[in-house]
Amino acid sequence: MKNFTKYAALALLTAIVFSTLIGCRPAVRVPDKPEKLVVWEVAEQAESARKLAALFTAKYGIPVEVVEVANLEQRNQLTLDGPAGIAADVVTWPHDQIGPAVLAGVIQPISEWLARGVKDEFLKPALDALTFDGQLYGLPKAIETSALVYNKALVANPPTTWGELLSLAEQHTNRADNRFGFLFDYRNFYFVHGIFAGMGGYVFKFADGKFDTADIGMNNAGAVAAMGLIKELVDKKLIPIATDYGQMDDQFVQGRTAMIVNGPWSIANYRARGIDVGVAVLPKLPNGRNQASFSGVKGWYVSAFTKHPYWATKLIEFMTSKTSLESRFADTGEIPPRADIQITDPIAAGFLAQAEFAVPMPNVPELGPVWGAIGAAIEVVARDGVSAQQALDDAVKHIKDAIAEMK
Amino acid sequence: MQSSLNHRSRASFLSALFMGLGQIYNGQWIKGAILTGVHLSFLAVEFGSRLIEPLNSQLGLRGRSIIGHALWSITTLGERPGVRGDHSLFLLIDALIVLTVLAVFLLVYIGNVLDAWHTGKRRDQGLRIVGFKQNMTDLYEKGFAYLLLAPGTGMMLFFVVMPLLFSISIAFTNYSLHNAPPARLVSWVGFENFLSIWRIEAWRNSFVHVFGWTVAWTIFSTLSTFFLGLFLAVLLNHPRLKFRRFFRTFLILPWAIPGFISILVLRGLFNDQWGHVNQMLAAVGIAQIPWFNSIFWSRALILIVNLWLGFPWFMILCTGVLQSIPVEVYEAAEVDGASDFQQFWRITLPLVLYAVGPLLIMSFAHNFNNFNAVYLLTGGGPAVPGLRAAGGTDILITWVFKVAFDELFRYNYAAAISLVIFVIVAIISIWNFRRTRQFQEEDMIS
Numbered sequence: 001m002k003n004f005t006k007y008a009a010l011a012l013l014t015a016i017v018f019s020t021l022i023g024c025r026p027a028v029r030v031p032d033k034p035e036k037l038v039v040w041e042v043a044e045q046a047e048s049a050r051k052l053a054a055l056f057t058a059k060y061g062i063p064v065e066v067v068e069v070a071n072l073e074q075r076n077q078l079t080l081d082g083p084a085g086i087a088a089d090v091v092t093w094p095h096d097q098i099g100p101a102v103l104a105g106v107i108q109p110i111s112e113w114l115a116r117g118v119k120d121e122f123l124k125p126a127l128d129a130l131t132f133d134g135q136l137y138g139l140p141k142a143i144e145t146s147a148l149v150y151n152k153a154l155v156a157n158p159p160t161t162w163g164e165l166l167s168l169a170e171q172h173t174n175r176a177d178n179r180f181g182f183l184f185d186y187r188n189f190y191f192v193h194g195i196f197a198g199m200g201g202y203v204f205k206f207a208d209g210k211f212d213t214a215d216i217g218m219n220n221a222g223a224v225a226a227m228g229l230i231k232e233l234v235d236k237k238l239i240p241i242a243t244d245y246g247q248m249d250d251q252f253v254q255g256r257t258a259m260i261v262n263g264p265w266s267i268a269n270y271r272a273r274g275i276d277v278g279v280a281v282l283p284k285l286p287n288g289r290n291q292a293s294f295s296g297v298k299g300w301y302v303s304a305f306t307k308h309p310y311w312a313t314k315l316i317e318f319m320t321s322k323t324s325l326e327s328r329f330a331d332t333g334e335i336p337p338r339a340d341i342q343i344t345d346p347i348a349a350g351f352l353a354q355a356e357f358a359v360p361m362p363n364v365p366e367l368g369p370v371w372g373a374i375g376a377a378i379e380v381v382a383r384d385g386v387s388a389q390q391a392l393d394d395a396v397k398h399i400k401d402a403i404a405e406m407k
Numbered sequence: 408m409q410s411s412l413n414h415r416s417r418a419s420f421l422s423a424l425f426m427g428l429g430q431i432y433n434g435q436w437i438k439g440a441i442l443t444g445v446h447l448s449f450l451a452v453e454f455g456s457r458l459i460e461p462l463n464s465q466l467g468l469r470g471r472s473i474i475g476h477a478l479w480s481i482t483t484l485g486e487r488p489g490v491r492g493d494h495s496l497f498l499l500i501d502a503l504i505v506l507t508v509l510a511v512f513l514l515v516y517i518g519n520v521l522d523a524w525h526t527g528k529r530r531d532q533g534l535r536i537v538g539f540k541q542n543m544t545d546l547y548e549k550g551f552a553y554l555l556l557a558p559g560t561g562m563m564l565f566f567v568v569m570p571l572l573f574s575i576s577i578a579f580t581n582y583s584l585h586n587a588p589p590a591r592l593v594s595w596v597g598f599e600n601f602l603s604i605w606r607i608e609a610w611r612n613s614f615v616h617v618f619g620w621t622v623a624w625t626i627f628s629t630l631s632t633f634f635l636g637l638f639l640a641v642l643l644n645h646p647r648l649k650f651r652r653f654f655r656t657f658l659i660l661p662w663a664i665p666g667f668i669s670i671l672v673l674r675g676l677f678n679d680q681w682g683h684v685n686q687m688l689a690a691v692g693i694a695q696i697p698w699f700n701s702i703f704w705s706r707a708l709i710l711i712v713n714l715w716l717g718f719p720w721f722m723i724l725c726t727g728v729l730q731s732i733p734v735e736v737y738e739a740a741e742v743d744g745a746s747d748f749q750q751f752w753r754i755t756l757p758l759v760l761y762a763v764g765p766l767l768i769m770s771f772a773h774n775f776n777n778f779n780a781v782y783l784l785t786g787g788g789p790a791v792p793g794l795r796a797a798g799g800t801d802i803l804i805t806w807v808f809k810v811a812f813d814e815l816f817r818y819n820y821a822a823a824i825s826l827v828i829f830v831i832v833a834i835i836s837i838w839n840f841r842r843t844r845q846f847q848e849e850d851m852i853s
Contacts, residue, residue: 083494083589100816105490105590178681187790241700242679251681304490304589365584365816372814376790383700383789394792401609402795402815406585 033062034308037315038088039300040069040077048331052319059318062311071298078106082305089306090315092141095129095297098363102132107301109135113313121322126337129297129360134209138301139320142334145295146191146263147354148280149270154258158280162229165259165283169238172258182238183252184261185245186230186382189374190361191261194282194291196374197359199226203370204362213366213403218374219392227381227388229286234382241382263296264335264351279350281357295358297337369402415527422523426516429523433530437539442519449512466501467493477505484580485592495593496582503572507564575829577822584816600823610820613794613806620706621775621802628713628774633767635714636721637759641751643722644729655726662719670783673712702799705785709800713780721763721770728762729755768839772832776804803828 041049046068053064067088069077074091078101081087091107101107119127119136126140150158154172159165165182172181185191193203200222205215217223233239249266251257253273261282270277282291300319302312318324325336335348335355343349361367377395380386414433422429427442457468468476481502485493526536537545546554578600582593604610642648643655661669677684677698685695698708732755740750760767774780781787787801787809796809803824811821 079587079589082490083497100584103585103590104587105488178686240680241697242681247678247681368584368814368816372790372796373792376792379700379790380792383697391792398609398793405607406583 031308031310033060034089034311036063036065037090037308037311038065038067039090039092039315040067040074040088041092042071043068045328045332045334048328049319051327051331052324053315055324056315056318060311060314062315064315075101075104075106078303078305079104082106082303085305087303087305089303089308089312090300091303092298092300095140095299095363096361096367098130098132098137098301099365099367101301102135102137103365106304107137108304108309109137110139110302110309110313110316111136113310115317118317121338121340122320123337123339123355125295125355125358125360126297126299128206128209129295129363130299130301131209132363138299139316140297140299140337141320141325141328142298142332143295143337143352143355144264144298144335145293145351145355145358146194146261146282147293147351148259148282149252149262149266150259150278150280151252151255151257152276152278153255155278158259158278159283160281161284162286166233166236166238168259169233170236173238175237179256180239180243180251181257182233182259183243183248183257184239185248186233186239186243187375187378188245189371189378190294192226192230192374192378194261194293194358195229195285196223196226197292198285198289198357199223199229199287201226203367204364206362211362211364211366213364214400216396216399218370218399219389219396223392224388225287226285227378227392230378231381231388264333264348267347268333277347279347279354281350281354290357291354293354293358294361295355297360298334366403366406369399373398373402414530415524418527418530419520419524422520426519429520430526433523433526434536435526435539435542438522438542445515467498473505474509477502477509481506484594485588488588488590488592490589492589493592494588495580496588499576499593500569500573503569503576504565507569507572511564574822575826577818578826580819582818582822583820584818596819600819601827604820604823609793609795613797614824616791616794617797617801617803617806620800624706624710624777624781624802625771625775627710628717628777628780629767629770631710631714632717633721633763633770635718636723637725637756639718639722640725640729641755643726658722659719661715666716666779667783669716670712670779673715674784677708677712699785700789702789702791705789705800709780709784712784713774713777716780724763724766725759728759731762732758765839765843768835768842772835772839775802775832775835776828777802778804778808781805782808 039049039053046066049066053066057063069088071093074093075097078087078091093101098107114136118139122140123143126143127136130136130138130140148158155168159168169180169182173179196202196218200217201220202217204211204213205217206212234241248257248260249262252260252262253270253275255275267277267279282293284290300316302309302316306312319328320338322338322340325338326341328334329336329341329343329348333345333348335343335352343352373395377391381388381391418429418432420429421432422442425443426446427439427444430436430439430442433439453473456466456473457463457470462468463470466473466476471479480498484495485498487493530536579595579597580593581596581599586593604614639658643651643658648654676682679685679695679697679699682698685698688694688696696704698704736754737750740754745753781800781802782805785798785800787798787805789799791797791799796814797806801809807821807824807828809815810817810824
């Protein structure tokens with residue numbers, strides 16, 4: 001008992017000493033420099049990353065190795081290689097995989113290591129996209145969203161309102177020739193989210209940097225109205241039921257379709273195939289509001305397994321600085337999510353203009369069942385004539401059940 | 408010399424005590440030394456690993472012996488979650504590896520005891536003891552097949568049996584995207600997954616829906632390819648057919664092109680709106696068929712496409728069988744006044760079925776798991792609302808894939824459904840092998 005008192009007193013003393021020490025320690029203690037840092041980047045953009053990495057090495061004297069790993073492979077590979085100690089320090093993937101990655105415990109929050117003021121330099125929606133449960137997990141390097149992609153040879157002035165879209169679509173449609181004026185992958189929630197959200201629907205309520213997955217707004221009046229708009233396109237035979245991404249892409253490449261909805265990744269191919277491509281903001285909806293398309297943000301994140309979180313964060317900071325992202329934009333054409341970079345290229349500017357109205361895809365894993373459920377709802381409304389309200393109610397019930405099963 | 412009758416019991420007892428002792432007792436020095444060495448190295452690895460520091464920490468033994476660690480791993484699946492804690496899946500795999508090696512070791516151990524007993528018996532009978540050199544020669548001469556099979560069997564053990572054991576294990580855990588290491592530990596849940604798939608209405612509906620179609624698909628797809636193949640084979644075998652070789656080559660073509668490619672091409676050809684099939688149908692006045700947008704037609708579509716891909720296989724098989732039927736049988740039938748139709752039903756079909764039967768059953772098993780035909784063509788669609796990750800044309804195997812990797816990331820449920828598939832296919836296969844043996848014993852042509 002005597003011993004216990006002695007140890008208790010010692011422990012208390014130690015605690016007091018340490019708390020005073022913590023109170024006056026410098027804001028960030030700079031740890032020792034690692035021998036080298038490893039970054040995973042997709043093959044197409046590895047060249048640009050190597051360029052930036054070389055500049056980082058020149059500045060800090062830390063060698064950086066850029067390893068090519070496909071976007072969708074990285075999370076899996078980190079889950080496997082991380083515990084084995086052979087994974088990268090810095091990884092990258094689209095932001096909607098952040099939730100699953102955090103739940104799996106493979107990436108870590110970086111706010112602790114960030115320099116002051118860095119956060120203010122990025123577009124807020126892009127940072128929101130990289131925030132999960134109120135914690136920031138990386139810095140954004142690119143933002144993308146779907147916009148109206150049109151063939152300038154067929155359409156001189158892109159439509160700005162829903163009414164204009166309908167009449168232009170009708171004008172360029174020749175059913176006898178199997179030609180349609182406006183096509184899009186209408187059963188893919190990624191491409192129709194703009195209509196749903198613009199009309200007042202929402203996937204999960206977003207407040208205070210968190211998604212309330214219990215509050216689903218995909219069967220409210222706005223969502224039902226949005227479904228009505230899609231149904232109208234199908235009923236008027238402006239969009240054939242069989243339309244999917246592949247067919248839309250094919251028709252546009254052949255120059256048979258004037259307008260489609262697609263993302264920045266598709267443009268290079270269209271240009272290569274000789275289409276004079278224009279990109280415009282998606283037409284305003286009948287309620288006068290802009291379409292709130294889904295945006296995807298790609299960021300760099302710090303592996304939870306790294307031994308050098310401080311220097312990994314510094315590397316990310318460096319690679320997303322104004323000059324770095326300008327160089328990256330010049331090399332890769334991916335749109336940098338920084339307010340201080342001026343974009344003059346008309347294609348990128350078109351997507352950036354739509355990005356202003358876009359909302360980031362929820363990065364919570366509960367989004368998983370939403371894709372299939374909403375896609376199925378659109379399909380049965382268009383195909384079987386089920387009422388919009390009925391189909392969306394069923395879909396929301398399905399999503400809620402599926403989320404409940406996840407817990 | 409009374410005790411000499413007991414050489415077999417003594418030798419086998421010694422070998423059971425410690426590997427190789429019995430062999431040494433029998434005077435087989437080299438064999439005994441090798442076996443003793445095996446046992447010693449087993450003990451050294453089992454108990455020595457924890458004493459060598461990098462090994463102890465790298466394997467996460469924390470002072471346990473190797474087998475002790477494996478048993479702890481497989482029973483608890485880890486105790487401390489986190490990046491630097493226990494990784495349930497790795498623990499499970501490590502434990503399975505250790506237990507597999509242990510099983511191999513025990514087999515060798517049993518072999519060692521039996522060997523000592525047999526040699527002891529030879530001594531009891533007063534026969535000469537075979538020396539090591541002779542052992543090796545015997546092994547080379549009599550056991551050559553086993554020598555060749557050994558590496559393959561070893562590989563099978565680690566590349567087929569181990570993963571199988573692993574995925575069977577997953578079916579009894581709560582491993583899903585939401586409950587995955589390193590953030591969380593995986594734990595055993597018994598038959599919970601199987602019960603949940605049955606208890607939760609949406610899952611039960613999905614299972615019943617998918618299972619029903621899988622059975623129908625298996626039967627229709629196999630029988631349709633078989634009968635078309637047989638029909639064409641009969642035609643090709645017709646005595647008055649000219650250019651037989653040309654037709655045969657021509658009809659094999661669908662089979663010669665990789666299914667992966669032809670399925671993707673056919674997918675475009677059958678597109679409801681822009682596909683050439685519907686456009687040709689429209690030209691003759693038939694309304695657009697919703698190949699991909701109606702459950703009935705999409706099911707018809709995958710059957711048609713599978714028919715196209717699958718008939719040449721049965722055609723070739725049946726051609727071979729038909730050529731082996733003696734012409735005299737048909738001549739006799741004609742003398743007896745049998746019509747062509749009767750000849751087919753009474754002679755051709757039974758003889759072909761007799762030969763092709765086992766392959767037909769293997770074909771059922773293959774189509775039961777025909778992932779490509781469904782996934783590449785329709786992706787399981789069209790959508791059926793209310794089902795968990797299942798569409799109108801999904802069969803069990805594509806459903807499993809979607810449950811695990813496409814939409815829900817419920818690895819445990821996917822593993823449980825896989826296990827059900829495994830049991831079904833295993834039953835079909837075992838039944839098939841027994842039937843094959845029956846066939847061999849019967850004499851059909853008498």
